[in-house]
Amino acid sequence: MARRTLLRGLGAAGVGAALSGTGSAAEAAGPAAVPRAATQATPAASGQITADGVTRALAVLDDIVKKDKAATTVPGIAVAVVYDGVVRYLKGLGERQAGVVGDVDADTVFQLASVSKPLSSTVIAAALTRRLAKVDWNDTLQTFRPGFTLADAWVGQHVTVADMFAHRSGLPDHAGDLLEDLGYNADQIISKLALYPLTRFRDSYAYTNYGLTAGALAFATGTGRSWQDLAREMIFAPLGMSSSSYSFADLQALKNRAALHTLVDGQWKPDLGANNDGQAPAGGANSSVRDLSRWLTMLLAGGSYPGLQTPVVDVPGLQTIWRPSSVTQGPDELGGRASFYGLGWNVGYEDTGELRLGHSGAFGRGASTVITVYPSKKLAIAVLTNADPRGVPEAISAEFVDVVRYGASTRDWLAFFGPLVAEPITADQTKYSKPAVNPTPARSLNAYVGTYPNRVYGDLTVSLRDGALSFTVGPAGKRFALMHYSGDEFYFQTTGENESGFSGALFAAPRTKVLSLTINAWNRDKLGVFTRR
Structure with missing residues (x-):
């Protein structure tokens, strides 16, 4: 899943820092490639997120999306912006499948790739809020999967659901992903995790799709439900996310779905057959920006949602998944700024003090996605595309936030992210x-x-x-x-x-x-x- 290491974490703390729009790299670059309307806006001197800034950025968001789509020719893009309890922007642009009649709209369902991870951690937080069963983030995987172990038997005995969601089990980066390409199923891959060498337990960060999947599936077993049923009961049904699922079969049944795309000899080649059920909690979620806007609305409201009498997730539950649990990169690696991972979330802090949460997702077979959330400012943006990674969702998000803060983009974000997400030549x-x-x-x-x-x-x-x-x-x-x-x-x-x-x-x-x-x-x-x- 998502072969590009950088994107798989947002995966990269460096990218996370860049998305703030206030990091040292952005400050050094200066304005570039700014939409005409954005350059005419009045800059916000403080760099703070304000209502006026959000209004200013929303006015030019169409221009930003169209500019980046034209520059990369990606077939389709969908965007949602939530601010202060209201969905302020909800649009799609382009084709669901190249060469086939059908436009992207707010209800087009995309494959989310690793944006599945923050969604999955929210599912568990909601289950704990509901007190479904005697399960917890700190339960060991062996509690619910007795045969599970790792190369070090002691670590295998003590590794918890939280350890897997924080990528601190000691497993090497992307352990098990190559096995999926060769036809091994989830149970087989999770069993084979015991064969991978380990680094220091809870003292190192390495991004693992199948580690997180193992943790999520163990938790679901503890509730007596399948992962798909747990997600539906905890998140999708209460929030009215009727188009969302962790099931490839459910995705296939939809008419309004986006194909994945890769660029082959200058032509976008669609792919409707990418089944990611094997690592569903880590990369197999499917959703539309309309559905994601409901999830983001709930998160920004501290776990509450209009029309529901009780919170979907309580505040302590959100604090748990958003608290830094692993150091993804130290300050020296980022020119003075550290970056962190929570439970399924990239966690960072702006120069202006705000907590910034997010995640990117990518499939080399043709998807690129991102969410960026500022809980204290009640602002969030989700960008979904149906093309292989070219930096488009990250660039749209970063430029939107720049215009919110400064009235103009601080750099050409598409040019910045493009090389970062490109597959390195071995x-x-x-x-x-x-x-x-x-x-x-x-x-x-x-x-x-x-x-x-x-x-x-x-x-x-x-x-x-x-x-x-x-x-x-x-x-x-x-x-x-x-x-x-x-x-x-x-x-x-x-x-x-x-x-x-x-x-x-x-x-x-x-x-x-x-x-x-x-x-x-x-x-x-x-x-x-x-x-x-």
């Missing part, structure tokens, strides 16, 4: 994009044929067909063509949500027989070595 991609210098021939291709087991990824089978090598691995039986580079070194094209271009496939033959195969793209945690049977 060393393997660079290397294998060019022929080897003075390559040596491979040995007889039959020498590489065989089965290479791996305790995390399972059996990898190399076969020879029509004079060419390929391999299959994982429950989905995906086949990857191997291309020769030099000697015992081959490479292949990675695929799936976590694709990273070319990856090396290095056979090792210490003497005369090939004994192992290392897959570089899967070896970040030293787990990508397959030993021949």
Whole structure:
């Protein structure tokens, strides 16, 4: 899910700081690429969020959205702004699916990617407010999933739901995501988390979709409900979020839904088949900006909602999920500003003192989303797009907040975020994009044929067909063509949500027989070595 590491956290505290519009980077840049209407507005000298500032920004929000859409050609964008208890902006622009009749509107349902995480933490906070059962943030996963463990048995015994939502379990960054691409289901992946090396428990931050999913599913089990039913009962039904779900089947049943899109040879290619149920609490939520505006209205009202006699979430429940639980980046890394993660939320503080909450989400297969919330100022904005990450939702949010605070944008935010969210070019991609210098021939291709087991990824089978090598691995039986580079070194094209271009496939033959195969793209945690049977 969401292969771009930076976005998956907003994922990046540095991006979170930038979204404030008041960080040192923004201050240094100066105004750039500002909509005409925004440059004519009267700047707010204090940089504070005020009613006049919100009115000023709302007046030019159409211009901001249209400008960034035109610059990137993303098919569709939907935006909601809530301020002081009222939904002040609720619009869609563009196409739900490129080349198919149907415009984006306020009720178009998008796949939220990692914006699912703050929504999920709100589900748990609401369940605790309702006191559904004897469950709590500090319950261990083993309480409700007795077979669960991690590489360190003591950590596996003590890791809690809160630890998983704060990404402080010690699991490595994005542990388990690659397994999803190979066809492993949620239960299989969660069980395999025990095979990943750990850093110091509760003393390090590493973003894990399947860690958070494991915590959420354990909590739901403690309430006697499925995750989907728990979310519906706690949040979606009370708030009238009738188009929202954590179910791909429910999404497919909707007519007014946005396809994912990637840009291929200059054309937007739609994808209606991205099923993220396996990590639903972390990245499988679906919603419209109308529904999200109801959720944001509730959050900004301290957990209350018009027409409901009792709060959906009590104030202590909100304080718990919004309290910094992990340090995502220290002050030295941000030029003097630290950044934090709560329980499913990125947490930061403005120079002007306000608490800033948010999260970004991204699918390489074609989604990019963001929410930004200022509880003390009762202001929130949600931006959803149906295209692969190009910095559009982050740029719209940042520019909107800039105009609120200063009357004009402090920099060209689209130019700023674009490179940050772009998929980095790996060393393997660079290397294998060019022929080897003075390559040596491979040995007889039959020498590489065989089965290479791996305790995390399972059996990898190399076969020879029509004079060419390929391999299959994982429950989905995906086949990857191997291309020769030099000697015992081959490479292949990675695929799936976590694709990273070319990856090396290095056979090792210490003497005369090939004994192992290392897959570089899967070896970040030293787990990508397959030993021949």
